[in-house]
Amino acid sequence: MTEDGGACHERMEIRMIVHIADDFDLTRIAGSGQCFRWKRCPDGSWRILHGDRCLFVESLGDGNYSFSCREAEFDSVWRDYFDLAENYGAIRGRIDPGKDPFLWTAAEQEKGIRILRQNTWEMLITFIISQNRNIPAIRGSVESLCELCGEEKTDCRGARYHAFPSPDALSALSGAQLKDCRLGYRCRFVHAAAEAVAGGKLDLDSLRGVPEEQACRALMELPGVGVKVASCVSLFGLHNLNSFPRDVWVKRVLENEYPAGYPFERYAPYNGVFQQYMFAYYREKP
DNA sequence: AGGCAGGCTTTTA
């Protein structure tokens, strides 16, 4: 039907249609500051990189989505990545608009966000990089790292991409190479984290399922990992939905909207989900 | 002892 601007190379991608009745807004997830390797394609689909995999997802409306994978891969990889077993509508339903109008508005406005189950190692490096930087700058550095030492792959549309670097690949980089990724003073933090994980001193898999506070303590033994970065790794990499990262925006929310204190007990064990609504909502506010 | 100011690299708006 419509020509592709003359650049219509044949697509070999497999497509399957998935119906998702629960919250699932690709644009909001992409903008929520938890993933830095999603890219919107000119055709409106999203290219999503996860580990060494690449997926294209597109919203078709009415809760239907096109996924560029077979059912087996959807079931074994992406259902988990998108946390589709969790009911985010029900989590939002725990907010009483009368008791907490601010959080209710934030959640209503940012409806569609989910907490992705991302790779713990990738989250550790990404959030070490994130400190004192805005989201576009974080994206740039992560992408540079991946191009520098991530395995080169080809996606189902024939384009090249780089997987996130392995701990070994990253720990093998020289200081000068890391500097080229515009990491600044975070260079030594990234290198130390890569050495710790590659050398087996820090076993990220062993942190799964352990209490959030214990996991954060272990992460904070790394230089450059404080409370904020550790809680991001806990929430986005270990999927501890009660972890509550306090960045500058969330601190503003707590100061401005909850001067008498925020009711953490009321929202356990989903404090991290509500944190995402508040973060995204406040960041977009004029 | 624990709370706080200042510094740190670079990009973005």
Place this chain on the structure above:
DNA sequence: TAAAAGCCTGCC
């Protein structure tokens, strides 16, 4: 020029 999904050090 200030601020950015912060952390570390040194000082009191």
